[in-house]
Amino acid sequence: MLKSMTGFGSGDAENDSYKVHIEIKSVNQRYLDLNIYMPRMLNPFEGAIRQKIKAHAARGKVDVNLSFLDKREKDTCIRVDKSLAIAYHRALNEMSDLLHLARPDDVCEIAKYPEILKIEEQAADLTGAEIVLQEALDQAIVNFCHMREQEGTNLQADFEQRLSVLTAAVAQTAALAPAIVEQYRSRLQDTLNSLLSQQNIDETRIIQETAIYADKVNYTEEIVRLRSHFQQFEQIISEMDEPVGRKLDFLVQEMNREINTVASKANSVEAAKLVVDIKSEIEKIREQIQNVE
Numbered sequence: 001m002l003k004s005m006t007g008f009g010s011g012d013a014e015n016d017s018y019k020v021h022i023e024i025k026s027v028n029q030r031y032l033d034l035n036i037y038m039p040r041m042l043n044p045f046e047g048a049i050r051q052k053i054k055a056h057a058a059r060g061k062v063d064v065n066l067s068f069l070d071k072r073e074k075d076t077c078i079r080v081d082k083s084l085a086i087a088y089h090r091a092l093n094e095m096s097d098l099l100h101l102a103r104p105d106d107v108c109e110i111a112k113y114p115e116i117l118k119i120e121e122q123a124a125d126l127t128g129a130e131i132v133l134q135e136a137l138d139q140a141i142v143n144f145c146h147m148r149e150q151e152g153t154n155l156q157a158d159f160e161q162r163l164s165v166l167t168a169a170v171a172q173t174a175a176l177a178p179a180i181v182e183q184y185r186s187r188l189q190d191t192l193n194s195l196l197s198q199q200n201i202d203e204t205r206i207i208q209e210t211a212i213y214a215d216k217v218n219y220t221e222e223i224v225r226l227r228s229h230f231q232q233f234e235q236i237i238s239e240m241d242e243p244v245g246r247k248l249d250f251l252v253q254e255m256n257r258e259i260n261t262v263a264s265k266a267n268s269v270e271a272a273k274l275v276v277d278i279k280s281e282i283e284k285i286r287e288q289i290q291n292v293e
Contacts, residue, residue: 002237002244003293004151005029005060009144013135017128019069020136024053024144028291029061038066041126045133052137056145058243059293068129079118088113148293155288156237162281163230169281170230173262173274174223219262226258245292252286 005028013020034053036046053062088110096103104110111117233251236244259282263275 001149001241002152002156003145003148004155004291005148005245005293006151006291007144007148009140009142009147011136011139011141011143013132013139015128015132017070017072018132019071020129020132021067022136022140023065024062024140026057026060026062026144026148029059032057032059033061034064035062036064036066038064039068042066042068042129042133044126045130049133049137053141056141057293059245066133068133070126070129077119081116081118085110085116088116152292155292158288159237159285160234162285163234166278166281167227167230169274169278170223170226173266173271173278174220176266176268176271176274177219179268219265222258222262222265226255226262229255229258243293245289248289248292249286252282252289255282256286 005026008023008025010021010023012022032054034050034057036049038046038049049064049066053064089104092104092110095101229251233248236247236251240247256279259275259278263272263279266272266275
């Protein structure tokens with residue numbers, strides 16, 4: 001089954017102590033670029049989160065956003081910076097003597113100055129948070145994978161339709177090959193008849209020249225390889241259950257190479273038109289492959 005590199009999925013989980021919301025989104029990228037954005041307190045869980053997502057995404061730029069709420073009552077302590085408080089008090093007394101103003105004897109006045117009182121939260125024990133985190137992550141991954149598979153199904157249908165068009169166009173191109181040679185033979189004979197109307201024309205020579213030309217414009221091998229590439233492509237998108245984007249990209253490069261050779265050999269207006277149509281369809285497939293994992 002094909003998977004698109006474009007996808008989105010979210011998950012939520014909650015119990016009496018914690019609430020977690022996770023969003024996973026991805027866009028196409030040649031390699032896997034996984035970025036996880038979450039509160040620093042959850043860093044111990046990052047490795048497990050990363051490994052779990054890697055098991056489901058082999059390519060693409062994947063962003064994971066995690067919001068976390070600890071609903072438990074926290075032990076909080078307020079620490080007094082004693083040396084700083086004494087320094088402030090001493091400095092204020094000096095200012096009082098200098099300016100002949102009342103001394104700041106109210107402790108609340110001293111407490112207003114920066115860094116005197118510092119709030120410190122005790123390190124939270126997040127042992128029970130992992131269960132909620134994993135539940136939300138599993139839900140987000142399921143939704144994320146479902147969307148990527150749906151997009152992949154749409155891509156597969158598009159590929160199959162375009163392969164059908166390509167197969168028909170290549171068949172038409174192959175059918176033109178005998179006519180191209182016959183047209184050349186006829187033109188050659190007409191030319192010789194007009195130039196050598198007073199002399200006997202050596203039919204053997206015409207046959208030889210026609211055979212040489214037929215060899216030069218023969219694109220049978222390229223047609224055979226194109227058809228083989230189409231079959232391989234169809235087999236990959238219908239049977240493979242692994243990331244196949246790079247394989248498909250390679251096959252499209254080979255298709256382009258073969259049709260370019262056909263274009264250089266086929267000395268025919270009709271064939272040239274078909275080659276343009278074929279190259280256009282191959283390019284559309286190439287663009288779509290950029291979204292395949």
